[in-house]
Amino acid sequence: xxxxxxxxxVTQAFTRRRVVRDELIGLYGVVERNVYLTKRYLxxxxxxxxxxxxxxxxxxxxxxxxxxxxxxxxxxxxxxxxGGVIWxxxxxxxxxxxxxxxWERWEGTIEYTFMAPVSRPVHLIGMGVYAVLxxxxxxxxxxxAVVAFIGIHVPHANYGxxxxxxxxxxxxxxxxxxxxxxxxxxxxxxxxxxxxxAQGLMLVVSGVYYPVSVLPGWxxxxxxxxxxxxxxxxxxxxxxxxxxxxxxDVWPLLVIGAVSIPLGLAVFKAxxxxxxxxxxxxxxx
Amino acid sequence: MSVPxxxxxxxxxxxxxxxGLVGRRxxxxxxxxxxxxxxxxxxxxxxxxxxxxxxxxxxxxxxxxPDGGEARVFGYDxxxxxxxVRRLVNRVSxxxxxxxxxxxxxxxxxxARFYGMAPSETRREIPRILERVGFxxxxxxEAMENLSRGMQQKVALARAxxxxxxxxxxxEPTTGLDPRSKQEVQTFIREMRExxxxxxxxxxxxxxxxxxxxxxxxxxxxxxxLFLEPVADVLDRYEVDTLxxxxxxxxxxxxxxxxxxxxxxxEVFA
Numbered sequence: 001x002x003x004x005x006x007x008x009x010v011t012q013a014f015t016r017r018r019v020v021r022d023e024l025i026g027l028y029g030v031v032e033r034n035v036y037l038t039k040r041y042l043x044x045x046x047x048x049x050x051x052x053x054x055x056x057x058x059x060x061x062x063x064x065x066x067x068x069x070x071x072x073x074x075x076x077x078x079x080x081x082x083g084g085v086i087w088x089x090x091x092x093x094x095x096x097x098x099x100x101x102x103w104e105r106w107e108g109t110i111e112y113t114f115m116a117p118v119s120r121p122v123h124l125i126g127m128g129v130y131a132v133l134x135x136x137x138x139x140x141x142x143x144x145a146v147v148a149f150i151g152i153h154v155p156h157a158n159y160g161x162x163x164x165x166x167x168x169x170x171x172x173x174x175x176x177x178x179x180x181x182x183x184x185x186x187x188x189x190x191x192x193x194x195x196x197x198a199q200g201l202m203l204v205v206s207g208v209y210y211p212v213s214v215l216p217g218w219x220x221x222x223x224x225x226x227x228x229x230x231x232x233x234x235x236x237x238x239x240x241x242x243x244x245x246x247x248x249d250v251w252p253l254l255v256i257g258a259v260s261i262p263l264g265l266a267v268f269k270a271x272x273x274x275x276x277x278x279x280x281x282x283x284x285x
Numbered sequence: 286m287s288v289p290x291x292x293x294x295x296x297x298x299x300x301x302x303x304x305g306l307v308g309r310r311x312x313x314x315x316x317x318x319x320x321x322x323x324x325x326x327x328x329x330x331x332x333x334x335x336x337x338x339x340x341x342x343x344x345x346x347x348x349x350x351p352d353g354g355e356a357r358v359f360g361y362d363x364x365x366x367x368x369x370v371r372r373l374v375n376r377v378s379x380x381x382x383x384x385x386x387x388x389x390x391x392x393x394x395x396x397a398r399f400y401g402m403a404p405s406e407t408r409r410e411i412p413r414i415l416e417r418v419g420f421x422x423x424x425x426x427e428a429m430e431n432l433s434r435g436m437q438q439k440v441a442l443a444r445a446x447x448x449x450x451x452x453x454x455x456x457e458p459t460t461g462l463d464p465r466s467k468q469e470v471q472t473f474i475r476e477m478r479e480x481x482x483x484x485x486x487x488x489x490x491x492x493x494x495x496x497x498x499x500x501x502x503x504x505x506x507x508x509x510x511l512f513l514e515p516v517a518d519v520l521d522r523y524e525v526d527t528l529x530x531x532x533x534x535x536x537x538x539x540x541x542x543x544x545x546x547x548x549x550x551x552e553v554f555a
Contacts, residue, residue, distance in 0.1 A: 018401060021401065022400075022401030025398050025401050025402065025403055026398055026399050026401070028398060029394070029395055029397075029398020029399055030398075032394065032395070032398065033384070033387075033391075033394075033395040033398075036384075036387050036391045036395075037384065037386065037387065040386040040387060040428070041386065107382070107383065107384050107385060108380055108382035108383075109382050109383060109384060111343070111346070111348050111376075111378075111382070112376070112382060112396065112444070113399070114347075114348060115346045115347055115348055115371055115374070115376065116371060116396070116399035116400060117368055117371035117372045117399065117400060117401075118398075118399040119368070273350065276348060276349050276350045277349075277350045278300070278301075279300055279340075279343075279349060281343075281348050281349075282339075282343065282348075
């Protein structure tokens with residue numbers, strides 16, 4: 001139907017001319033809001049960081065109990081540390097992207113956000129961008145704290161390559177996070193907790209604290225489609241022996257990212273449609 | 286020819302309540318509702334809790350998908366052209382709904398970005414609009430959780446005004462407010478019509494408010510629109526003196542009557 005109203009004409013022209021600009025401002029708005037919230041909850045975030053450091057130390061201290069020489073022990077500690085840091089990084093990405101729905105539902109703002117004209121991909125990617133930036137800062141802090149506390153020696157570490165690989169892996173992590181972000185839409189009561197299940201499943205097959213080769217054969221096959229496998233493998237080499245970005249780690253991550261982002265968006269779109277059909281956006285349970 | 290601001294035809298929405306492990310019991314929140322609102326008009330929809338008022342607002346806000354019928358806003362299909370409709374519509378509901386640790390200015394910035402407002406625009410517009418709704422400048426940076434319900438509702442009005450909606454959906458905007466705050470909200474609604482040429486759909490169970498603000502008043506009861514006419518026509522039709530009496534004649538119940546189990550279930554969803 002062609003609209004002859006002034007409102008209609010203005011809207012069409014507005015949409016055509018400014019859609020890209022408006023979407024970018026929307027993306028900035030999501031990141032900006034998360035910065036505001038981080039500032040307001042800074043002390044809580046610091047307490048949570050302390051918990052993550054303690055948790056990582058618990059894992060890394062396991063290496064101290066193994067009867068091996070100093071050099072081997074240092075290597076084992078570093079491997080466990082990389083596993084712990086990536087676990088924490090992935091946890092933050094899943095937590096923040098899942099909060100796209102969960103936090104807004106808790107605050108009661110979800111309906112206002114979902115009736116705004118920003119597109120859902122931009123909304124979700126905005127959450128992902130913030131999650132990666134915040135997660136990288138946090139991962140670096142956990143790494144530095146544990147290295148300093150235990151006295152791990154990583155003289156050859158290639159931090160630039162490690163951060164670059166983590167950033168590439170983040171594309172896939174965000175895609176998976178988008179799929180779990182839909183869970184609080186489907187189940188307001190239990191959806192958020194199910195996000196942690198996805199995180200746990202991804203890491204159990206990815207060799208977080210052990211080589212993938214110790215897993216049963218079928219799990220090793222599953223490990224091949226987990227982005228965490230390549231992030232862990234690459235990061236360990238980069239931190240232990242100063243390796244650069246290896247194409248063997250990068251291309252699987254790019255392929256998984258190219259699949260997981262559109263798949264994540266499609267899953268979220270289907271979940272949003274279900275929630276709108278069943279009236280689940282309203283419920284604050 | 287002017288396109289109506291809102292056109293709703295045979296709109297249906299059914300919610301289901303789980304019954305046992307696999308069973309589902311349907312409850313019609315809206316049952317073939319049809320109505321038209323002309324541009325610049327203020328229409329009030331009256332009804333008890335669970336009558337379907339909020340469901341109607343949520344459908345027009347693109348927050349629900351219907352089970353039948355159609356709805357258009359300024360000629361745009363609400364369900365197929367949702368993104369265009371979202372640019373034209375905003376809403377103020379009974380709950381102010383903000384990030385409680387963030388300030389009024391931060392919450393407004395967040396909302397404005399989703400409507401394409403850059404920081405340079407919000408730095409100029411937010412203080413201006415907050416001043417217009419009577420929000421004290423000294424409290425702009427204060428966390429929302431420290432503001433009274435009346436103050437929070439002013440920020441909710443500012444949020445709606447900030448995006449310059451041509452259709453404003455008001456879902457019980459004065460429920461729970463003290464008399465002064467209620468008066469301020471009602472003044473704001475009049476201003477929105479007079480200064481901004483906004484079309485307003487006001488859902489309320491305050492009959493006096495409906496009578497004072499609206500050009501036409503509708504009654505939604507158990508998902509069915511029983512009438513939508515100017516107040517004088519309603520009173521003439523039912524040969525009564527007040528809208529409350531009209532409600533009684535039209536439904537056979539008073540506003541305060543005890544609800545049936547079916548009404549209670551409907552209230553949860555609708």
